[in-house]
Amino acid sequence: MNIREPVVYLGNFYSIAMPVQKTEKLAGWGNYPVIESYTGSVRSAADVQQVLEQYTLVPRGLGRSYGDQAVNAQNYVGDCTHMNYFLDWNEAEGILECGAGASLEEIITAFAPKGWLPMICPGTKFVTIGGAIANDIHGKAHHTDGSFVNCVVSFTILLADGSIVTASRDERPDLFWANFGGLGLLGVILTARIKLRKIETTYFKQKSLKIKNLDHMLEALDTYDHEYNYSVAWIDALAKGANTGSGVLTLGNAAKLADLPEKLKAAPLKLHPTSKLAVPFYMPNFTLNNFTVRILNKVIGFVQNSPKEFIHYEKFFFPLDAINNWNRGYGKRGFIQYQFVIPETNGKQVLTEILNMIADSGCTPFLNVFKKMGDGQGLLSFPFKGYTLAIDFPVTKKLFEFTPKLDAKVLHAGGRLYLGKDALLAEGMFKAMYPQYAEWKEVKQKYDPQTKFSSNIGRRLGLS
Template identity: 55%
Template sequence: MKTSGQKTLLAGWGANCRVECFVTRPQFSSEVEACLDRNGTVARGLGRSYGDCAINSDRQVVVTTTMNRLLGFDDLTGILTCEAGTSLESIIETFAPRGWFPMITPGTKFVTVGGCIANDVHGKAHHAQGCFSNCVDSMTVLLANGDVVTASRSENEDLFWATFGDMGLLGFILTATIRLRQIETTYFHQKSIKANDLEGMMAVLDEHDHSFPYSVATLDVFATGARLGRGVLTVGDHAKLSDLSPRLAATPFKVSGAPKVTVPFELPEVTLNPLSMRIVNAAIQRIQASATPLGHYEAFFYPLDKVAEWNRGYGRRGFTQYQFVIPFENGLENMRKILTAILSSGELPFLNVLKRLGKESGGILSFPREGYTFAIDFPIRQNTPALLKRLDAMVIDAGGRIYLGKDSYTDAVAFRTMYPEVDAWLETKAKYDPSRVFTSNLGRRVGLS
């Protein structure tokens, strides 16, 4: 049987793996079942997952971005029902002027609701507010057999919880009902705290764990030895109308426009060198350290969204973001070992964030668990895969795991060690997708499809 769709070269946001897929773009949720390819298919939203979870070599990819309709909203409760291809950007543009904002958001608004569910995304407030699953009341899912079912905490709850973090491998999310957060403004209180070393950074992270719901640190990747872990922690919370100056209070629900800067093409690899990265790293540290007391949500949540196609800055070979979480127990010692391995590797680690995570969600394959999480970008070079394999072993030794939404290289053995709940998930997979219709490069790589 011939695979349906238009043959297209696709990659994840990291652009480190480019494969030909057969792309289908249904206009309505009702059209998805008819175009579903039983030879193997996966859904794809805006393509912001970094690795290979939304690519499918020589198989079908169903792009959801034209299925982005808002189906219902309650102004009293903030409960929104929308199609899964709806972006957080669209939700913000529509509802922020009415005093509502996404409950949970990752570091970009250019993601779909379906993608947020499949990744069970988290943000700067996981320690206080949890994962995206915390704001989802229900979803409708197209199963491999053509049935459309509702999944919630009380209906098909096994499917509901297995879908969070499943990377699109259980079924096709058609719609979701989510809860938004009521706000008085689109501005934030924010504060920057400098730390001179890793011990100091961990201390200020722990100190501000309960005082601010949002917190994220950026480390100086050129600080090694006694200065390892030096960086800036930024904390914040939603500002009230009474907190704004008269000038800001005139437009309390200001919404950002489109990015004003675009990286026009993939930069030559020669532009990625220790000198250029040292310059940009220093600029980032200065910007983080000079945060004003009141800032707009765009700069607070989505600083990289100001530059369209910023991933092109890593060149033709692309990049990977390595994100892991390790338990609080022995966290300082283990983080020191892993950071030392990263920063002494001879690679070119770059953009990074360090955060605390809170309790696990009910999602079987959800990434967050209590502990410290660190994410860092690596331009792909000859020795990068070997370093990542070494880091996997160190994370496993520390009792941690990596984030599939960012991953491009972890193998099935390492993944199973990091996620011992995988057998329970595979039982749910066998129940709802026994023919393994839903598959992807990532699913095959780590043994999920």
């Protein structure tokens, strides 16, 4: 199944071993901030308990959260990627039971040839199931499929008192819902039962539209909302005036076997190749500036607007996975991904104001992704019905002055930031954006009264 060597599974006990103190400088995918933490592999309930006698702990998967979600200054970070085993597969119901360290990439590699894919896929396949729960990930079909919680049947979790319990919609529902978007601050998820989606091919039939401005973008999203399950747009965030909101909208549906041209029918469940492309070192900080980004925007716009009618899932879901370590392109200074969601009400006006703020900020925006979201759920889960925009910003002095202004604009519009990507949000602003935080903290007090599970973002936002 192309997964790493599994740990020994002994019923409800996991035989694992955390090494003695080892310090390591860790960061999220944005390489900002870089935090020194004690690290070790999560391998047993007993050893986690030993760690919790001296330190707080946060579980960590493949490190694809962008900011300080899986770092813990002068405390412990537990690497959960060795818990990547498969325990049970119910083909009749399409339910996989696996370790929380299993990644979407490993699941796709094992099950796509059998005609199954994960129900919810974000922008990268290098995400563990535990991380997918902690951030309640979403993808291009949130307006139809919702977020990751919708494919999770149940999970087991190691709590602060050393007990291992099961959480589901019926069993400990408060613990179940609080973990989605809970940033790993309630315990160490050990296993999960998730639903996979039955497929006939690993291809998608897609359509792309060149978008003139924001009016055109919102009109196109509404027009095709019920015709296509998947939609995502690239926006030129440096465009101004009549061109504000211009870009390319890509729409798609899963291709059935009968849809494919003959040359693709020969291998309808084709897997992704292993990428050999990589950014070998951190690029100089001056590489990305407004001039180079304008050129790159034209290239991206051309590529996005020239797709084939049928596209493999790898390019459809995970285009950036084709380049290993692409985050190094921002240099050692690092970058943040600023993602917000705002309600549809007054959405055009607010988006116009935000795009103008970004274009005039002097902060270089890159890889700007726009989507429509459906109804949300959960206490700290990010999505709700509205529009979401994700922008990459290289870290600069101007950025620290600019993002609080963006935060205020988003909050005033009734919106909020995605905590799974945030690196800079202040506690007061967070609590105003997520009023359900008080209810979440009641769950935290119930299951972790001594705050054994903590992280930098947990302390920054007043969650731990």
